[in-house]
Amino acid sequence: METLQEKSKFKMLREIYITETNCITPLGFDVESNIEAILRGDSGIQLHNDISLMPNSFYASIISDEKINSSFSKISTETKYSRLEKMMILALEPIIKNSKVELNSKTAFILSTTKGNITALAHDSEESFNNAHLDVLAKNVSAFFGFQTQPIVVSNACVSGILAVSVAKRMIQSELYDNVFVVAGDEVSQFVLSGFNAFQAMSELPCKPYSKNRTGVSLGEATAAVLVSAEAKNAKIKVIGDSSINDANHISGPSRTGEGLFRSIQNALKEAQIEANKLDYISAHGTATPYNDEMEAIALNRLDLQNVPVNSLKGFYGHTLGASGLLETVIAIESANRNILFESKGFDEIGVSESINVIEKNEEANIEIFLKTASGFGGCNTAVVFEKVK
Amino acid sequence: MTQNKPNIQSYIKIENNEIVLNGTSAFKTEPTDFADFAKQAYRNFEMQYPKFFKMDALSKLAFLGSELLLSPITSTEDENNIALVLANKSSSLDTDVKYQESISDKENYFPSPAVFVYTLPNICLGEISIRHQLKSENSFFIFDAFNGEFLSNYSNILLNTNKADLVLCGWTEFFNDNYKAFLCIISAAENENYKNENINTLYHK
Numbered sequence: 001m002e003t004l005q006e007k008s009k010f011k012m013l014r015e016i017y018i019t020e021t022n023c024i025t026p027l028g029f030d031v032e033s034n035i036e037a038i039l040r041g042d043s044g045i046q047l048h049n050d051i052s053l054m055p056n057s058f059y060a061s062i063i064s065d066e067k068i069n070s071s072f073s074k075i076s077t078e079t080k081y082s083r084l085e086k087m088m089i090l091a092l093e094p095i096i097k098n099s100k101v102e103l104n105s106k107t108a109f110i111l112s113t114t115k116g117n118i119t120a121l122a123h124d125s126e127e128s129f130n131n132a133h134l135d136v137l138a139k140n141v142s143a144f145f146g147f148q149t150q151p152i153v154v155s156n157a158c159v160s161g162i163l164a165v166s167v168a169k170r171m172i173q174s175e176l177y178d179n180v181f182v183v184a185g186d187e188v189s190q191f192v193l194s195g196f197n198a199f200q201a202m203s204e205l206p207c208k209p210y211s212k213n214r215t216g217v218s219l220g221e222a223t224a225a226v227l228v229s230a231e232a233k234n235a236k237i238k239v240i241g242d243s244s245i246n247d248a249n250h251i252s253g254p255s256r257t258g259e260g261l262f263r264s265i266q267n268a269l270k271e272a273q274i275e276a277n278k279l280d281y282i283s284a285h286g287t288a289t290p291y292n293d294e295m296e297a298i299a300l301n302r303l304d305l306q307n308v309p310v311n312s313l314k315g316f317y318g319h320t321l322g323a324s325g326l327l328e329t330v331i332a333i334e335s336a337n338r339n340i341l342f343e344s345k346g347f348d349e350i351g352v353s354e355s356i357n358v359i360e361k362n363e364e365a366n367i368e369i370f371l372k373t374a375s376g377f378g379g380c381n382t383a384v385v386f387e388k389v390k
Numbered sequence: 391m392t393q394n395k396p397n398i399q400s401y402i403k404i405e406n407n408e409i410v411l412n413g414t415s416a417f418k419t420e421p422t423d424f425a426d427f428a429k430q431a432y433r434n435f436e437m438q439y440p441k442f443f444k445m446d447a448l449s450k451l452a453f454l455g456s457e458l459l460l461s462p463i464t465s466t467e468d469e470n471n472i473a474l475v476l477a478n479k480s481s482s483l484d485t486d487v488k489y490q491e492s493i494s495d496k497e498n499y500f501p502s503p504a505v506f507v508y509t510l511p512n513i514c515l516g517e518i519s520i521r522h523q524l525k526s527e528n529s530f531f532i533f534d535a536f537n538g539e540f541l542s543n544y545s546n547i548l549l550n551t552n553k554a555d556l557v558l559c560g561w562t563e564f565f566n567d568n569y570k571a572f573l574c575i576i577s578a579a580e581n582e583n584y585k586n587e588n589i590n591t592l593y594h595k
Contacts, residue, residue, distance in 0.1 A: 121486060121487060121490040133479070136534075139534070152531060153531060154531060155510075167529065167544075170547045170548075174547045194501040194506075195489070245527065246516060247519070377507060377512075377513065379516040
């Protein structure tokens with residue numbers, strides 16, 4: 001009896017939509033300017049010489065401080081916010097306003113990040129140390145808008161941003177909330193640059209996902225924000241399946257068989273009740289490290305998805321860590337609604353052992369259903385399936 | 391969907407040099423630092439998993455707790471669909487501070503990949519997943535204080551939507567040798583032992 005009840009519950013779950021999106025990146029401070037830049041083929045990745053960040057010059061996708069400060073001054077005169085907090089507030093502000101959603105007990109706030117205000121650790125004071133706490137970051141951003149519910153922080157390495165969409169979907173389906181504002185953000189910092197460099201995972205040139213001559217990541221920074229809602233009005237896309245499965249293999253490298261990603265995609269498709277051959281597009285992770293890209297190609301082939309057009313947006317934005325999954329979802333939603341497949345920037349010659357259909361130039365295509373994936377340290381993977389709203 | 395009360399199957403607490411399993415003291419040492427306590431606990435329970443010694447303190451804490459809850463119920467032959475849902479306040483800051491020290495001094499600049507990898511709170515989920523071969527849902531959350539309501543709700547969602555058969559959820563807080571772990575196994579089926587308890591009452595007990 002319990003089982004029957006559970007089954008019927010499963011079928012009665014609410015439908016979940018994304019109704020608002022925004023992003024703050026080196027390519028623009030709203031979605032429209034980002035899409036225009038992508039269509040022009042611009043990249044945020046530039047050569048930087050900044051010894052406060054790295055002893056040597058490096059390629060990264062970094063937002064100008066001036067632009068953050070001038071944009072922020074238009075919405076607030078407060079000076080207490082950190083650079084990342086300003087970027088997060090800038091991403092959330094227009095969508096909260098546009099949505100007209102009341103910030104009451106049925107509206108949640110999820111903040112997702114890999115390292116948050118980690119730059120605060122470089123300053124040796126108690127106040128600064130306190131700001132390095134992710135709950136403090138979330139409280140600061142939440143208080144700016146006056147959310148009534150306690151902020152939820154998702155910190156699950158590089159899947160954080162897309163996992164936050166899953167968490168939002170699940171919480172709305174359980175009817176705890178009707179609306180969830182999700183923000184994701186990470187900065188380029190000395191902390192992260194030195195770590196990826198110590199792993200010898202940094203590319204000497206702008207990153208080249210899935211390419212033969214790829215040598216590693218270019219780091220980037222961005223914030224992105226979406227409203228996940230049970231309300232179909234003004235929906236940009238429907239969220240129809242999701243899963244986050246661990247590789248159970250290694251903490252700092254992906255499974256060679258892509259097991260966790262394979263299972264995540266398989267489960268997400270199953271929940272969405274979609275056959276693999278119905279996917280029109282895959283927005284993949286594609287960090288451009290030799291192991292990650294190879295693992296993804298293997299997982300996609302195991303699912304017979306090798307012919308589905310796939311891109312990595314890391315060539316435009318670099319690897320924005322916890323922000324990447326949400327930022328790339330925001331861009332992929334535009335891709336679907338405009339019926340344009342965006343080029344996988346930086347790609348030249350296929351460099352993974354099993355073939356995949358990397359998008360080489362912008363092209364028109366009908367996109368009804370797409371998949372977003374991400375993978376990260378700790379063996380984590382997330383897959384979410386989206387369907388265009390009719 | 392209505393939220394059911396979570397069905398707690400078993401629970402563990404680690405704090406003040408003591409491990410309490412299902413309400414009974416299972417291991418205790420004289421006051422000592424966490425590294426020493428963890429080593430003694432590992433030896434006491436004959437865990438035989440040398441990777442343990444490479445872990446940072448947060449992972450050791452989460453590992454010790456999960457080991458005693460999961461070992462009796464996981465099988466090496468069958469798939470175990472046990473989700474992991476952990477949370478804390480200090481994220482991986484204990485290791486973050488150590489890593490920051492290794493890069494702050496330009497004269498003594500030595501960023502280590504082995505330390506850097508532990509500057510993520512979800513690494514402890516990876517360690518537990520590897521140990522028990524859990525190819526399952528996992529996520530790490532941060533709150534300013536123990537949030538039993540969220541842990542219960544989220545665990546129930548995973549069970550109710552068939553994303554997991556069981557959930558190991560809890561709080562694993564570690565910073566500067568101050569630690570507290572509270573972990574429990576939650577299932578769809580009711581357990582008579584904890585009929586009148588919930589995560590909050592057990593955490594504060």
